[in-house]
Amino acid sequence: MSAEREDGASAALFAPPVKRSVTIAGHQTAISLEPIFWEALRAAAVREGLPVNALIARIDVARMAADDPPNLASAIRCWLFRDNMRP
DSSP states (O other): OOOBOTTSOBGGGGOOOEEEEEEETTEEEEEEEOHHHHHHHHHHHHHHTSOHHHHHHHHHHHHHTSSSOOOHHHHHHHHHHHHHHOO
16 A cells, blocks of 8 residues: 555655556567556556557557657556547
């Protein structure tokens, strides 16, 4: 259980990044994301009916189509933010 701070935020909200290995297009890659983003990614994968690796691969394809592609961790965070902004 995480400690509640005076401002109401959970200490877990500000946990440091966790590095995980994922397979994208047959290649292993490591991604560092804060735990809250890993949780959001798992929830989004469930909503999309995909394994987490498949959702990451989909985000990666969209990222690479950008004029100036960000790193994969940034692309995942941006995708999750936009996904959670949908009505």
